[in-house]
Amino acid sequence: MTFLIPTRRSTLKLMASGAGLLAAPSIIRPARAADSVLNITTYDKFLPQDFIDQFQRDTGIEIRIRLTDDQGKQYNLLAAEGADPTTDIVTVAGHRISQFLASDLLQPLDTDKIANWGNLAKPYQGAPQLTTDGKVYGVPLLAGFEGMVRNTDYTKASDSWELMFDPEYKGMTTYIISDFLSITMKYLGYDGDYVEYVGKPEEAQAATNAARDFLIEHKDMVRKYYDGASEVQQMLVNEDVYVAQSWSGAASKLIMDGFPVELSIPKEGTYGFLYSFNLVKNAPNPEAAYKFFGALLANPDVGAAMVRQSGFASAFAGVDALLSDRERAAIALPEEQIARIQFFAEVNRDMKNEMIDKAVAEIKAA
Amino acid sequence: MNDKKQAGMPARRIRYNSWIGQLARSPLYAMTIGAIAANRRARLIVLIAVPLAWIAFFNLGPILQMANISFMANYPVMDGDAANYTLAQYKLFFAEPLYFVPFIRSIIFSLIVTASTLIVVYPVAYYIGKVIRPASRNKALLLLLTPFWAGEIIRVFSVIMLLANRGAVNALLRELGFIDRPIPMLYTYFSLGFGVVYLIALYMLLPLYSSIEKIPNSLLDAASDLGAGPFQRFRRVILPLSRDGIISGCSLVFLTAVGVFAAPLLLGGPNTVIFPEIIAQLFHGSNDKWPAGAAFSIIMLIFSLATVGLFMRVVGGKNVRLM
Numbered sequence: 001m002t003f004l005i006p007t008r009r010s011t012l013k014l015m016a017s018g019a020g021l022l023a024a025p026s027i028i029r030p031a032r033a034a035d036s037v038l039n040i041t042t043y044d045k046f047l048p049q050d051f052i053d054q055f056q057r058d059t060g061i062e063i064r065i066r067l068t069d070d071q072g073k074q075y076n077l078l079a080a081e082g083a084d085p086t087t088d089i090v091t092v093a094g095h096r097i098s099q100f101l102a103s104d105l106l107q108p109l110d111t112d113k114i115a116n117w118g119n120l121a122k123p124y125q126g127a128p129q130l131t132t133d134g135k136v137y138g139v140p141l142l143a144g145f146e147g148m149v150r151n152t153d154y155t156k157a158s159d160s161w162e163l164m165f166d167p168e169y170k171g172m173t174t175y176i177i178s179d180f181l182s183i184t185m186k187y188l189g190y191d192g193d194y195v196e197y198v199g200k201p202e203e204a205q206a207a208t209n210a211a212r213d214f215l216i217e218h219k220d221m222v223r224k225y226y227d228g229a230s231e232v233q234q235m236l237v238n239e240d241v242y243v244a245q246s247w248s249g250a251a252s253k254l255i256m257d258g259f260p261v262e263l264s265i266p267k268e269g270t271y272g273f274l275y276s277f278n279l280v281k282n283a284p285n286p287e288a289a290y291k292f293f294g295a296l297l298a299n300p301d302v303g304a305a306m307v308r309q310s311g312f313a314s315a316f317a318g319v320d321a322l323l324s325d326r327e328r329a330a331i332a333l334p335e336e337q338i339a340r341i342q343f344f345a346e347v348n349r350d351m352k353n354e355m356i357d358k359a360v361a362e363i364k365a366a
Numbered sequence: 367m368n369d370k371k372q373a374g375m376p377a378r379r380i381r382y383n384s385w386i387g388q389l390a391r392s393p394l395y396a397m398t399i400g401a402i403a404a405n406r407r408a409r410l411i412v413l414i415a416v417p418l419a420w421i422a423f424f425n426l427g428p429i430l431q432m433a434n435i436s437f438m439a440n441y442p443v444m445d446g447d448a449a450n451y452t453l454a455q456y457k458l459f460f461a462e463p464l465y466f467v468p469f470i471r472s473i474i475f476s477l478i479v480t481a482s483t484l485i486v487v488y489p490v491a492y493y494i495g496k497v498i499r500p501a502s503r504n505k506a507l508l509l510l511l512t513p514f515w516a517g518e519i520i521r522v523f524s525v526i527m528l529l530a531n532r533g534a535v536n537a538l539l540r541e542l543g544f545i546d547r548p549i550p551m552l553y554t555y556f557s558l559g560f561g562v563v564y565l566i567a568l569y570m571l572l573p574l575y576s577s578i579e580k581i582p583n584s585l586l587d588a589a590s591d592l593g594a595g596p597f598q599r600f601r602r603v604i605l606p607l608s609r610d611g612i613i614s615g616c617s618l619v620f621l622t623a624v625g626v627f628a629a630p631l632l633l634g635g636p637n638t639v640i641f642p643e644i645i646a647q648l649f650h651g652s653n654d655k656w657p658a659g660a661a662f663s664i665i666m667l668i669f670s671l672a673t674v675g676l677f678m679r680v681v682g683g684k685n686v687r688l689m
Contacts, residue, residue, distance in 0.1 A: 072650045079442040171550065222636040224553040231632075238530040240552055357655070358464075361647060364639040365464050 095344030115294030138276030252311030577611025
């Protein structure tokens with residue numbers, strides 16, 4: 001084995017390079033704290049690239065996207081960064097906002113500083129889902145719900161979650177365990193959102209256990225437990241599954257693309273959620289964030305593009321008129337079905353999360 | 367020698383008669399950089415210091431931080447709060463079958479994957495190392511290595527496209543008239559095993575090829591001359607001489623298989639949940655479960671290293687050590 005003997009010259013070169021590398025962080029200005037940068041943590045396909053390009057051209061502010069696919073991941077990363085966050089804006093689902101607020105991770109918005117704040121759709125003006133103690137904590141973006149999706153070529157019509165447990169489709173269903181556990185609780189007559197169980201942990205545990213046992217009993221119905229929207233889309237397209245619990249956005253997107261699937265809200269009901277852009281506490285670039293919020297609300301075209309990309313319904317006014325009939329049909333449901341949506345509440349989240357997380361692990365391990 | 371040095375001095379003075387020259391002649395330089403540059407051992411230490419620092423900061427650092435978190439009662443620690451240390455997370459692992467069962471499943475799965483990879487890859491490594499012409503070996507290796515230039519996720523998705531109900535295999539079988547309805551191959555132990563073996567075959571191939579290729583052909587010829595058949599040649603000559611490659615390959619594959627995460631998530635079914643998924647769920651879950659996730663990661667790391675160490679000791683003999 002030959003060994004390279006370091007010479008005086010090579011050692012000096014190495015030391016100089018090392019010194020340069022060590023000095024680099026102080027030479028290169030940290031971009032995350034620069035006025036011309038905006039760091040956003042959001043879901044894939046939430047922000048249209050055309051809008052990002054236009055905003056960057058108009059303002060000179062560079063947008064840097066960090067993708068997330070899970071509220072828990074986003075919360076954990078933000079909590080770990082503590083008082084020195086590396087992101088300015090996060091995308092929080094309405095039912096998780098209380099957790100972010102309890103950990104003091106968000107700052108209230110000064111809505112007077114947001115140009116075009118009035119361009120929100122009527123139900124979202126004042127943003128009741130995002131208002132705590134009279135302070136607004138986010139810009140409403142997209143609304144969605146947990147729906148039942150079926151392949152219309154291979155399954156019969158049904159207006160009940162029963163379809164997910166129909167032996168005819170054994171091994172051909174899929175769901176996100178944590179989401180479907182709440183729905184199963186609802187299906188079995190319990191409160192899957194745990195609002196009724198404030199101060200009643202035994203009752204909550206019994207309800208959770210009943211749903212858990214039911215899902216374990218019907219484990220042979222499941223082809224796969226999935227995690228992200230793209231997975232359920234892929235399984236439906238590949239015909240690996242025929243029936244699924246899915247976020248409405250993922251299913252609507254398939255309908256828009258012409259796949260033979262139907263999205264519905266069964267008679268037992270379901271849960272809805274609202275996504276918002278939220279300003280992080282101690283955000284490095286708050287002024288850039290306010291400019292971004294204003295630009296976002298300036299034109300309903302942006303909202304329409306977000307609907308087309310994500311499949312969720314927009315919280316911006318005037319979007320509906322910009323959608324094609326097919327796009328509108330993909331996100332629109334009969335009124336009696338819409339009435340079955342119960343938006344996730346903000347109370348008793350700790351109990352719910354604790355019990356559901358444990359039940360999920362038990363179902364997986366069963 | 368000294369005369370030569372003296373003769374060279376004026377030239378150096380002319381060349382370095384700037385501020386650099388003044389700096390190089392200063393006592394401070396002589397005591398610091400000059401002293402290091404003049405001493406061979408010091409030069410070696412400087413050269414080794416950078417990679418060692420890299421390993422310490424970027425490899426050992428995160429593991430030590432993970433170990434630290436594993437003893438915390440809560441993490442992240444909020445501003446103004448003090449970190450409380452506890453053994454509760456480690457106790458939880460042994461107290462809950464919920465976590466223990468997937469752990470055992472992971473170990474068994476990894477052992478099966480390791481054995482399968484060895485069985486699948488050994489003939490390939492032997493073929494490249496001994497059968498084909500030496501001039502073609504690099505081309506053959508390159509062909510085998512090409513898929514590994516793609517990312518892990520891309521290769522996992524290629525397996526999905528192969529085994530899905532509307533994937534290539536089912537489509538081919540249907541076209542040939544063997545099946546009417548697709549065979550559900552995806553999201554099973556088969557797809558998971560197939561995918562993981564495919565993903566980590568490289569870690570077995572390279573050490574095996576390296577050790578087999580070094581076996582002198584004269585030994586095989588001698589065994590033939592002495593009347594050994596193909597199987598006897600393999601058992602008495604090739605296998606013992608490729609032992610180092612088997613040990614390295616199995617160690618690498620086992621350690622990788624124990625910690626593999628993306629493939630089980632994308633290729634596994636409802637009954638193939640393994641330990642890394644449980645750990646990921648603790649990190650990504652709704653509540654603060656980082657300490658539990660960290661503790662389980664440390665348990666898995668220690669167990670994996672101990673298993674590989676034991677394997678190396680048993681198979682490799684007294685002279686082989688893990689570290």
